[in-house]
Amino acid sequence: MGDAIVFVVIWGILTTLGEIWFRSIRAHSMYYTISNQGSIALSAFNFLSSWLMPIFIFVALMVIYTLIRFRAPNNEPKPSLVQAMRNKWYIFFWVAASFLLNIMFWLHPTSVDLEAMFTNWRQEKKQNPLIVNVTARQWEWIFSYPQYGIKQAVNAQGLDEMELPVNRPVEFFLRSYDPFHTYDVYAGVIHSFWIPAFGIKEDVIPGETRTEFLVPNHVANFKTSPLVRVQCAEVCGPGHPYMEAPVSVVTAKQFAQWIAYQKKLQASGV
């Protein structure tokens, strides 16, 4: 009984310290997030972390506790003094706790957050969002803005880039095919549309159209944080590491200027 009390006390102290430490870093614990979808993922991550902490400390402490407290003085094969094969309460506690924790995890972050995610998507659909058509080809991201007649958004050097106005819902239409392929535009492979700062990742499957909805909620760009970029996350051939494009989240005014600039570029045929 003494060992159990000592163990539980140490476990409690370490867990408390761990939780305090985690609370102090949790704002930055997962990643830099600037979208509503990203906040869902971040809060789920933080919730899971604070519940998994005691389990991790339990096993880690048990390993260390065994090494110190239950270590045989020498390597003589002497039977242990306690020879329990069964402890009803311990087994009951373990099985019940693992069931309850798992069901809670499934209910709390998983079901609740998925529901929040799906609801977000439904509501934003109604509010006339900004539509961005994303075409993934080997190995380039092409962004077009059909509402503004922009076929391919590029910067002054002619490299693809994406700009989004802050706090306006965005609907991405994701397709994988190669508009520049000489004989077979449908020869596409699987890519994955990932913007680390937005907390979204959606595979772009040839022959299908996928959608993503979200609201970017901070002004940021690739220079303020390298996480604000489109990155291909699914291996798609030798060009895969270079399949990335910078993203900028800007104010509505800057966005209007950018659109005008894109129209000018397109008209000049660059």
Next chain:
Amino acid sequence: MEQRIAQAEPRNHPQPKVLRMAPVLRGLIWATIGFVVFDLFTVAVDPYRGNPLVTEPSAVIGWVGGLLGWLLGVGGYEEMILPLFGSPSTWVEPKDWRRYFGLSTNHKVIGIQYLFSSSSIFLIAGLDAMAMRYELMQPSMHFFTYTGQYLTAVGIHGSLMMFGVGTVAMISGLGNYFVPLMIGAKRTVFSRLSGIGHWLLPAGALTLIASPLLGYWDTGWRGYEPLASQDPGGMVYYYLGIFAMTFSTILSAVNLSATIIFHRAKGMTWARLPLFVWGILTVSLLNLIWQPEIEMTFVMALLDKLIPFHFWDALGSPETYLSMFWLFGHPEVYIIVLPAFAMWNEIIPVMAQKNLFARDWAIIGLIFVMMLSGLVWAHHMFTNMRNSEMFPFAFFTEMISIPTGFSFMAAIGTLWKARLRLTTPSLLVLMSLFNFVVGGLTGVYLADPPVNLQVHDTFFVIAHFHYTIIGGMIFTWIASMYYWLPKFSGRMYNETWGKLLAIWIFIGFNGTFGQMFLLGLDGMNRWVPAYPPYLKPMNYEVSLFAFFLGAGFIAHAIHIIWAWRNGPKAPENPWHSRTLEWLTTSPPPENNFDGEVEVVRGFYRYDHDEPSAYLVKDASESQ
């Protein structure tokens, strides 16, 4: 009269042929001849010939010829083909070290052959990983000259580790050696099949290693379609290499499960079956279900590559390949770690001389992990599945941690108030418990779709599965090698060195993969030899730890080989274990036991001194 007896036993051929050439050497020569003959034949009948002498189809058919030549050359001709046509087998197994270099029917020889092959594959795939880590020390390409080279290196590393080490070292290696000993059998059921099965493993590994000869392929170890169908020819040897290696695993699984079911000693009831044997049985059943599934998928993919069938491109269904791959791919990780779970609870009670706690729950855990493992595959597809499917797969994925926890429950229950001898095996098992709990708990994040959508396909995932596989299985494999070393060789390792090296790999391992979690959260994606420069400092550090870890594995190998040959003599039963393998001499004789084994009680009780089994010596059988 004498003559007739000799004929009735074709294996004791009166005049055995003396082998002039080492079987492995002969196998290589026959394989070359087989490849050239089949390849030239294909080129000759190919209506579009005229271009290179080796095309994708001829490389496939040539490979079949090469494999047949190899299998016949290592002893299949004398041991399999001659008896098939009614002639006596002229195969003679040498009694000395040469027996390890040819076909064998002795399960202990086969076990050591498997251990040697998979250790060699571990070394090669590990050096491959070192090359990858060297490349990642800089954010731009500096070691590999072409991204395809790096991606091929990743693919070969993953495939060799999965199919040549993970599913092989503990199952085919330790399983072949110890399962018959632990159940009191004198031999396995299909010993010739098992003997030929081993030789598929080096053939498959060499095929994979040779794949860059046909072109750098980009898909990694998963062979993702439709990228694979447009990849260069090396892809073909990926399919064929894995086909050979998984076939070897299937043959092992057939043999081991049949042996466990039919060759148990008298009194070895299911309730008394040792934990490790339970582990091997559940894993073998998993192998029998899922390895044929992935082989069929790869045969389809190979056909898709040679003849454009469009199974999995925009005209077909790319997601079907993903489902078919992960349907096997997730059980695969349980195939790898189940024997390790079983082994924890094999080593801990012995080292503590304490009754195994909640033995039945530990076994129920193994069985339920086996059954649930087929229901979780789609969590690899949260980024491309229907939203409605996220709920059930998140549910099953989270639930599989419950039976996994039972193995922990038994291990911790046994450790509690024990008198644990802190030997190298017990230290490594404790480290394995620690590592696996990190791998398991980070799996909870991946089971949750919103988090998964962020960290999927990043280094977070890489860290997670290396924690489960290296941390769970490789650490336990090394622990088992130390634990059973006195049985293999009758010699003991050096305790100080063993512990020092265990701490060495523990530090190297956690330094490498612990930081990979942070890299993944910081936006480091997979399959990239070049990455944004802000990730460089941590990648540089990870690489240094990785080199340290790699050196630690090599040091362990050197120590084990040294102890195997020159270690101090070990006592008969150094750990005071009660399972059956310690009932015989070390190393065990040809027929394992010097008599009939009779089991009278379970093996995991240390609260009394009565033996769990007796050796009944039969006068007519003893020499």
